[in-house]
Amino acid sequence: MNRSNARGWIAAAGCLGLMAVLGAAAPNTAPPKAAPTKTARTDLDQKWKQDLQGVLREDVRRLADPAWEGRGPGTKGQELAGQYLADHMRGFGLTPGGDEGTFFQTIEVTTGVEVGEPGGLDARGQRFKVGDDFQPIGFSTNGTLRAPVVFAGYGITAVAFDYDDYAGIDVHDKLVLVLTNEPGEMDSTSRFDGNVNTPHAELRTKAINAREHGALGILVVNGPRHHAGEPLRKPRADGAGYMTSGLLAAQISEKAAQAMLPAGTTLASLQDAIESQGRPHSVALKDSAVVTVTLKRTKAVIRNVVGWVPGRDTTRTLVVGAHYDHLGFGGESSLAPNEHVPHVGADDNASGTAAMMSLAARAAARAKAGRSPLHNLVFCAFTGEEMGLVGSGHFVDQPTRPVESIEAMLNMDMVGRLRDNRLMVMGVGTAAEFADMVAATNRGSDAFDLKTSSDGYGPSDHSSFYKRKVPVLMLFTGAHVDYHKPSDTWDKINYEGLAHVARFASALVDSLDARPRPAYIVAKADSSVGRIAGGGGYGSYLGTIPDYMKTEGGVLLSGVRDGSPAQKAGLRGGDVIVKFDGVRIDNIYDYTFALRSRKPGQEVRITVQRAGSDVDLMAVLGRRP
C-alpha cells in the first residue's frame, strides 16, 4: 500500500492485502474441449504442486535481491524486475496483455525532487547556502520570498488538545519559523498522545497549517532540547513528496535559526518556555529574511507487466494481480526513514508477485495441454502500488479486456509470512457468493484458520477494481515488524506457507472459473483492514473515495461510501473537492489535513467542481467507522 496522510494513510494502510480475486464462470457456454485423460490431468497439477515451493523461493529471492534496488519507481532495479516477470510470462506461453503487443503497460510518473539552484536563506546579513544549514523540503513551491519572520512555536493548531501556536499572532504574508515535532515529545504524559507523535508533528501538517493561517513560507528547525546537532535531510529524488504544500518550505540549522532571533534570545530558551509552561510562546521577530527554493521534479516511466490466457468464452474475464514495486531506497512510506538502503520488500510484495506468477504458469501449462479455462485469465504484476495504486488505477482505465467483462479480481499482497496457519481474506462481502465459496474452498486437511472481512476497499490494488464494481478478494498473511523496512528480506519468508497460499489462490480461481458471474454487492465497511494494517482512525469521517491518480487541482472522487456523510451531503463520483470548510484543497494532503482538523458532528461547507461549475454542499462529519 502507500504513504502517510495521503501517502501516509496509504502507506500505513497499504500493502495489506492478500488477495484473491476470483472470477465467476458462465453457465454453459462452449462445450469443453476433448478432456485429457485423468492421468495426464493429475500429473500436471501434481508436478505444479511438487515444484511450487522451490519456484516461489527462487522468484522471491530474485525479486528481493538488493541489486534490484527495492524495486523503486524510476530505478534500474524495478526495470530489471519488470523484464524478469515479462520474460517468465513469455516463457510460460502467456499472451502479451500490455501496450502494442508487449507485456508492458507504461506510465509516466513524478518520482520525487532534486534540489536545484538558486537556493538559500539570507538573514540579517548572513547567507546560508543549500547544504548543512539549509535544505528545501520536497513539498516546497519554487521561488523567492522576502518577508518578516514570525516564530510560531511548533507551528501547531490542535483544537482537540486545546493548543494553538498561531493564537494571537498575525502571520499573514509572512515567513514562519517553527520547531519540528510537538510539545512534550519525550514526555509520556504529554497531551499530544504521550511520547507517540500525533499527525501534528508531521512537516506536511505544519506547512498546510501555516499556509491556512496566511503565511507564504515556512522554515523548520530541529528543537535543541531533543534534536540538537541532527543533520538536515535532503529531499530525495526517489521519494514521494512531490505534491506541493502551496508555500515555500525549507529545513534550516539551529545556527541559521539563531541568526534570525534577537540578541539575548536563544532557540533553546524559546523552546524551554513552551515546554515548561505548556503553552505557546509565539513572537513576531524584528527583521525580514529572504528564502529561495528551486526544486526540479524528477520523472520516470514505470511499467505494469500483464499477460493472459484466453478463455473458451472470451467475453468473460478473471484477473489475478499482485504489485511487484516496493519503496526503493525508502522515502516517505518507509518505517526506517533514516536508512537510505534498498527496501527489498520480500513479503511486500515479492511474495504475492511470486504466487501470482505461479498461478500464471499453471494456467498456461494447462491451456497448452488442452485444458483452457472458461474465462480469460489475466495476470497482472502491478507497478506504482506504493505510490498510491498507480499501476492498478492505470490498468482499470486501459484494461487488457473490457472492465465490464471482469467478473472478479483476486489480489495478493504480503502473503509470505504465514503464522499459526492464519490467512486473512478480504472482500468476501463484495459478491453474494463469496463467503460460501471461500469457506467451501478452505476444506480438508489443508484448511487455513481463515479470518475474513467483507470490505472491498483497502490499501492495495483490489481497491482499484472494486471502485469499478468488480467483486474482489484479497489474501494477506498479516503485518509484522519488518513491514516497510529494509529488514523485509527473503530469508524470513515462510515458503511452505507461501506455497499453501498459492494453492488456495489457485483453487479460488478454479472455483470462480466454474461458476456463473458473481453478483456484485456493496460491501459493508469494516475497520478490520485498518486495524490489521496498524493505521488508526484519527479525526473526522466523510466517507469519500479519492482517486489517487489526480495529484493537484483538487481531490477527485471516484465515489462515496454507501450511507456515509458524504453521500448524505450529495457528494458523488466525479466531483473534485477544491475547498473544505474554508481550507483550500489542492491535493490529498490538504484534504487529510482538513478532515483531521475538524471534529465529528461538525457541519462543514464543501465546494466541489462538477460539470464545469462550483457547487457548495453541506455535510455533517461523522466518526471513523
Ligand SMILES: [Zn+2]
Ligand atoms: Zn504491498
Ligand SMILES: [Zn+2]
Ligand atoms: Zn507496501
